Amino acid sequence: MRRSSDLSPEQADESAWWHDAVFYQVYVRSFADSNGDGVGDLDGIRSRLGYLELLGVDALWLTPFYTSPMADHGYDVADPRDVDPLFGDLAAFDRLVAEAHEHNMKITVDLVPNHSSDRHEWFQAALLAAPGGPERNRYIFRDGRGFDGSQPPNNWTSIFGGPAWTRVADGQWYLHLFAPEQPDLNWDNPEVSADLARTLRFWLDRGVDGFRIDVAHGMAKPHGLPDMDVRAEQASGVLHDNALDPRFDDDGVHEHHRMIRKVIDSYPGRMAVGEIWVQGDDRFARYVRPDELHLGFNFRLVQAGFEAEQVRAAIEHSLAAVAPTGTPPTWTLSNHDVVRHVTRYGGGALGAQRARAMALVQLALPGVVYLYNGEELGLPNVELPDWALQDPTWVRSGHTDRGRDGCRVPLPWEGSAPPFGFSSGQGSWLPQPDEWAGLTAERQLEDPDSMLSLYRQALELRKSTEGMSGTELEWYGAPPGCFAFRRKGGGLICALNTSGAPVPLPPGEVLLSSGPMDGDQLPPDTAVWLV
Template sequence: MSETELLPAGTRAPIGESRPGAEWWRTAVIYQIYPRSFADASGDGIGDLPGITSRLDHLVSLGVDAIWLSPFYRSPQKDAGYDVADYCDVDPLFGTLDDFDALRSAAHERGIRVIVDLVPNHSSDQHTWFQAALAAAPGSAERARYMFRDGSGPNGDLPPNNWESVFGGPAWTRVPDGQWYLHLFDSTQPDFDWSNPEVQEEFRRILRFWLDRGVDGFRVDVAHGLVKTDGLPDHLPEIDADSMGGHDEAPYWGQDGVHEIYRDWNRVLAEYDGDRALCAEAWLPTVDRTAEWVRSDEMHQAFNFPYLMTGWDAAAIREVISESLRAFPAVGAPATWVLSNHDVVRHASRLALTAENPQGHGIGPSSPGKPIADVGLRRARAATTFMLALPGSAYLYQGEELGLPEVVDLPDDSREDPTWFRTDGERYGRDGCRVPIPWSADAPAYGFSPTGAAWLPQPAEWAALARSAQETDPESTLWVYRTLLAVRRAEGLGAGTLEWLDGYGDDVLAFRNGHVTVIANAGTTPVDLPAGTVLAASEPFTGAELPVDTAVWLVTA
């Protein structure tokens, strides 16, 4: 297929009904927007909903099918909006409900669907329910909405168990009357008690509120954490365990009771016309366990975190892909591929780290094994090229289309992640992947904000990575992404099938999807390519050999 035959990057199916088995979310490329770091229209240095609306045409030209908005709800912002005080209103930092409606309408007019974040494991401690719980007595209906417990020890002055917060420190905080409440995250984020029918009904109401406003789905935060093992038994993860679970069989992650919650939510979404989707953030030890979240009557997508956490190693990547394409189709679901998000070190840095770095720890000035920048960008482009040819859905994180690395050298006094504070600076946390993205090389704050303000400082080297600097460079990361998304859509790769190809060596990944051959060189020497026409490549190259840390799509002769 010649380049002139490709569908335009902005061509999408109309938003509306689809055939069972051909729903949009099965093959979509979904772009995560972290609202406070995407685009600031107000000039206060924090991104907002009008800013997102003003940049939608960038996403049209990029070629994505949908956007996922991280939380923009009313919040004290102790955890960047993941501490929600009112699930049915917009925080003034980000705008108003009218601004949300305008954004949704503008996105739908452009053929882009809108997914919003939902945070059901915990609320803010400023939520009216929690304030009522603090004012009420032990054993009251108000306290029954959260995980309040009596303490242990002779006088109840010890926590109910030894659980630790994901952000560091104890997972329990004591209130003046002596009881304790559970917070798997910050002390300002008390966990709901999902055995309470009142909590279940409240979230049905919240789902319907946003469905009535026209959202196309929900990304569900900590989807594996809502139900805790009866009796709340003691448990401590390994000292270097990933913060959200993954390989840890904890009594607060991945309990069987969560599945009935999502079956209930599935029925709520089925009340609405069109294909509304639920996507699980569920950090689980295996692909098979992850697939349990997307059985036909539960959620529709689950981030493939085992894939995300796999290093740049051909054998390991092939194994996790093979397991994924066995497990997810077995329950009637697509695989949902992802390499970066707002909680992990950006893959342009993560794939070139020179020391172990558990998820959630982040990297900073004193971290061992800092990334090798040029190696990281080259591997990131190759990894994305390989991922976007896989059958299923894929998620991108804002700024990765510009090749943004993790920001390592943030000043200590600029950091905001609660992980940094709760570990007394031992863990840097996630601020490095949340720095506001650059739009214009020669504008204040690189075009992020008209006043030059930015809630986290942007590094000087980002001028060369700004969208304006890449727009006219056909070899830029931006143009690699645009080309990949256009070819992916034209060739129907998301709805295709994978056939592994052998004979290229142990350090090479190769498969065929339809009539497109995909090859990635994760080794240390160039590899011979079959004769054919190149459709897309992660790096420009000449000749019949694929360079190291490069991936290519081609139609073989």
């Protein structure tokens, strides 16, 4: 047997741990609070590692825990090489990494290279500097349009609503594709890439196993900063069209990913996955070339409704996007930026039933799976009162877009009333609904028919079933509103019924179903695994 050190980089990458891993996204603020302040933290995560091991995940992705004024709940980073006191300190981080590894789980962390906080020492220096100075060149400052410079340099809008430009005291404007507190960095400045390389090495040296790169299709800006096409979609959560929207997916971004990959490759066994909201399988494929990202989030399953044709199309596009490079596909149904899929699929008992079905579809697919904390409990979005909303989108939109807080409510662990064991304090940073008493992890662990029990069983079977091998799918003929595919090379069959009536099962022995079966019929809103 050859040792990993005897393999070429390409061969070693082919056998890398992440190729079929199940990652679990920890939204740090909302996972577990260790000190009673109502906000989740690093020691809180460490206290729940046993639960995550019992669930059966292979790796964690931690959302930003770096020093931040929290204008965007940590995605506005003031110091990318330290821990915000709200979440702990570097010693707490080191303890978490060490204990996660003892539980045979990898740790990956968020990286935010497109922008910094306006409290970052670089931006504070830029505000004090004269126009054209080296301090300003780390960001994107421009003179305004109009005879007096009082108009923004172009018509770009912020993802959070309103213009993407803010004017400073001396009359210049700076670019922020997100909140004004998140100025975009100037990636044409070599200081910026050198600083990110330093950040990568800082966390790699502390033992992290990889990175999730925020806005991986950002960073590079087109020469001259041309106006957006007025037809461009301007809302968060859409697939950006490079032909209409120059804010993202500029070809220059790939040079930056090659730099990131070069640093990571100097640490064997480490990886990076990118957040990539782009249209076109060909555009997506460019991000996962052998010298760029190891994995890329393809959000087509998030975009698909609970309808067999839509889900099948999303799967086929996702497979086609990575086929030219041989990269594993990456599947996700929810994250901290989108409405939870129980709610997207109709909410209530119907949404939960459909979410159970889609869990089996997702976990039957070849490649990498990302779960969002709480989806294994079947958590829905929460309709929060106006006073509780904290997402910058709520303010930036003039209180017309309620933002993403509804999918970020802290997890219910135990007990019959909020904060459900999330915190030893009286409450949590976002209020939990009383009706979550029936969805706590404690209660679901004791119920063999619960969503949590379904996930645990599916994850165990995903690892132990020979039929799960193979990287390609073979599609069966199926009635309208249904599909069935077989894992080529393995043989496991997954069937989904989104129609309104039972349909005949494909041939095979039922291994696991998302709900009660009806003899040799697959009921509506149900998925099944067969071998």
